[in-house]
Amino acid sequence: MTELAIEVNDLRKSYGELEAVRGVSFSVRRGEVFGLLGPNGAGKTTTVEILEGYRERTAGEVVVLGYDPADRDRGLRERVGIVLQSSGFYPRATVREAVEHFGAAYPRPRDPDETIALVGLEGKGDTRTGQLSGGQQRRLDLALALVGDPDLIFLDEPTTGFDPAARRAAWDVIRSLRGLGKTILLTTHYLDEAQALSDRVAIVKEGLIVAEGPPSELTNRPRSYRVSYQQNGTRVEMETEDPTELLHRLTGEALQRGERLEGLSVSRPTLEEVYLELTAEQHEEAEAE
């Protein structure tokens, strides 16, 4: 069995004139939480729904748990749990009825009450789904994705619209899934969410992956080192691709002048800075148009 749960190679998707996904490649290892981070319209849902078998790709290769999702194999759907960006349920069914009903289609469903508890809906089993709050409905979405005990879970913007407390609670659930050894592909436009949950993150912008790696390493881009020091009471900051050369020059000059470089530090921008920079470029372009 291969180590990879998902392999995507040069994936492309056009809607008429619009090329929403323009050659995306990434892979997700088994047991990993992989985050697709990007602003609205970046192509996250398009990518994920191709992997889920909902949309047809225009070009490229996609392998999910050894299957091509376009074939819509039942064997694949038995091992995958899906939380769509938005989807409802029979409003008059109770939470327990919904979970039980969905579980029946899977070969080895989880216990409904245990699943309800896992997503933090204990005590809501007899509530009609139409009466749940937005956050509770999102938990039900998660319960319905988990009831088949899938190996791989897709979460498309699982916490959009949540208040901070509900978001933390959802994060805890997602972390516990990771603890169960599940592979998770998550999309989000919240940077902190991607950072908090993902083992690896790909930043998507206008249908392209512009940076990828563990949140701590998402900095291997040109000009991605920041060198700073104090001079005459003010802080000097410089960005460089190669800090070796810059440091050599700076320290050499300082030695010649007989000065010390007070507070010298070399740092890499955080994921936040990378993300903000990338999305800011996008905003500028949008405004320029």
Next chain:
Amino acid sequence: MSTAVLTWRQFRFERKMFWRNPSAAFFNFTLPFLFLIMIASVFGADRKELDILIPGIAGMSVLGTTFTALTYTFVFNREQGILKRIRGTPMPPIAYFGGVIGSAVANAIVQVALIIVIGHVFYDVSWPHSYFELVLFVVLGVIAFGSLGIAFAHVIPNFDAAAAYVNAVFLPVIFISGVFYSTKSLPLVFKAIAVSLPLKHVIDGLHGAIVSGQGLGDNLTALAVVAGWAVVGLFLTVRYFRWD
């Protein structure tokens, strides 16, 4: 679980949900009887009129429980994302459709049976002459109306608009198809439209089965038209079905 078991589970689930929706249950079950009782009693229908009214109301019931109900169901379930959610599970589409359509068919059968019983007990209409013909026309009607309803859902943009779309079809069709009165007195244009649509022919078939005792041989045209619409409906449903 096997597809058959999943179909059965979906059917039972749909039944449960149906009874939890009082307004849908009311429209499905009470309205045809209200029409029947109002027209029969208030307007003091005579024997001849009752013989038209009973098969007419039965035909309208088949239309309402299948075409109307399935149009609403599929528009609602599509808009709510329920269809898309189901598509993402291992549930075979055939089991889902089987359960949903089976539930509509159950309503159609119960209603036609009730109307026949009420017609016999209260209005002295005879028991059906041919149960075979009765079942045949109900089944064909269900397939034609049901599939046309699912196909019709495709063109309806959202659930708020569904009532307008459905009634724009349902009301004119029941008025020109001879539900309440014989179509003989209708203007020619309406007659021509009614003859090309399936409801009039279902009602003719039911009339033959319940009231007149005409053999199937006299209703072959009706049979052919309803079967033709069933084929068209199934084709449109399969060709244009939208999961989201």
